[in-house]
Amino acid sequence: AQKITQTQPGMFVQEKEAVTLDCTYDTSDPSYGLFWYKQPSSGEMIFLIYQGSYDQQNATEGRYSLNFQKARKSANLVISASQLGDSAMYFCAMREGPTGGGNKLTFGTGTQLKVEL
Amino acid sequence: NAGVTQTPKFQVLKTGQSMTLQCAQDMNHEYMSWYRQDPGMGLRLIHYSVGAGITDQGEVPNGYNVSRSTTEDFPLRLLSAAPSQTSVYFCASSGQGVLGFGKTQYFGPGTRLLVL
Numbered sequence: 001a002q003k004i005t006q007t008q009p010g011m012f013v014q015e016k017e018a019v020t021l022d023c024t025y026d027t028s029d030p031s032y033g034l035f036w037y038k039q040p041s042s043g044e045m046i047f048l049i050y051q052g053s054y055d056q057q058n059a060t061e062g063r064y065s066l067n068f069q070k071a072r073k074s075a076n077l078v079i080s081a082s083q084l085g086d087s088a089m090y091f092c093a094m095r096e097g098p099t100g101g102g103n104k105l106t107f108g109t110g111t112q113l114k115v116e117l
Numbered sequence: 118n119a120g121v122t123q124t125p126k127f128q129v130l131k132t133g134q135s136m137t138l139q140c141a142q143d144m145n146h147e148y149m150s151w152y153r154q155d156p157g158m159g160l161r162l163i164h165y166s167v168g169a170g171i172t173d174q175g176e177v178p179n180g181y182n183v184s185r186s187t188t189e190d191f192p193l194r195l196l197s198a199a200p201s202q203t204s205v206y207f208c209a210s211s212g213q214g215v216l217g218f219g220k221t222q223y224f225g226p227g228t229r230l231l232v233l
Contacts, residue, residue, distance in 0.1 A: 004159075035222070045160075045207060045224035091159060103148045103211040103222050104175065107159035 003027065004094050006108035013082045013115055020067070021077040021111045023092030032096045034075040035105065036066065039089040048090075051075055082115045089113075119143050121225035123208050129231045130198040138193040138228050140208030148211045149191040150175070150222075151183065153204040160207060166191055198232045205229050 005024045013019040025034065036048040051059045051066045059066040067076040079086055089112050093105040124139045142149065150165040152175075162175030166185040180202060182194040191210075195202060211222040 037224075043205065043227050045209075045227075047221050047223070050221065093160075103209075104150065104162055104165055105152075105160070105209075105222065106176075107152075107161070109157060109159045 002108075003106045004092055004108035006092055006111050008111045009109075010112045010114070013079075013113065015084060015115055015117055016081055018078060018080045019082055019113065021079070021090050021092075021113065023075045023077065023108060025073050025075060025092075025094050027073075027094065027096050029096040032094055034066070034068070035093040035095070036064070036075075036077045037091045037093065038086075039091065039110070041088070045091075049077065079113075084115050084117070087113060087115045121208055121210050121223050123206075123225035123228050125228060126226070127229045127231075129233065130195070131233055132198060132200060134198050136195050136198065138195075138206055138208075138230075140191045140193065140225060141189050142191075142208075142210040142223070143189065144210060144212070144223070145188060146210040146212050146223075147188070148213065148222075149185065150209045151181070151191070151193045152207045152209065153177065153202075154207060154227075155204050163193065163206075195230075198230075200232045203230060203232045 032053045034051045038046040049059050049061045049064045051068045058068050063080045065078045089110045091110045092108040121142045147168050151163040152160040154160045161177050164183040166172045169188050172183050206228045208225040209222045
């Protein structure tokens, strides 16, 4: 079974609108972390936001927030007030267990977001 | 701080050749990893290290070797390049974080490898 599933290969959003990128995960480990990365066309991987499995509140970082629904095993990324510069590939990733075993990430296949005027 | 640096940026190899992809970080991070990115498949873990002298295999280790003689450097060696190793390679590093829950993994700019 896929550990990280991103079901939206491509998404379009109008500038200044909010957009939700879906991510579901599968793990039996009670301790895990969920990450979102942005990869623009230039190719670098940019860390956006992190949610730990024991965190009580949903993570937020500026215009990014993570809608964490533990029982449903989903960790959707919400981008508010989309900007043209948000056009990129977005990856959801998971680390199982604390980092004592190394910060090993499993990635989804990504969602290509295009922001339109 | 330079962060995570990778060299070369781009490399073309012939089948059977060997080469080393270099990765260095100046953040004194304990953890370092190598990933490969193929079209439509996201990133997959090749090898990782939790500290100098300690390495282990990830999801797709075949055809690659690593070593970690210092905290700063984590080179990836291709022993005998194959066309299937054509990919973009990313090195990443992170600290252990509070109680072992490291939050941020920093990625290098990547190395594009083409094997003919």
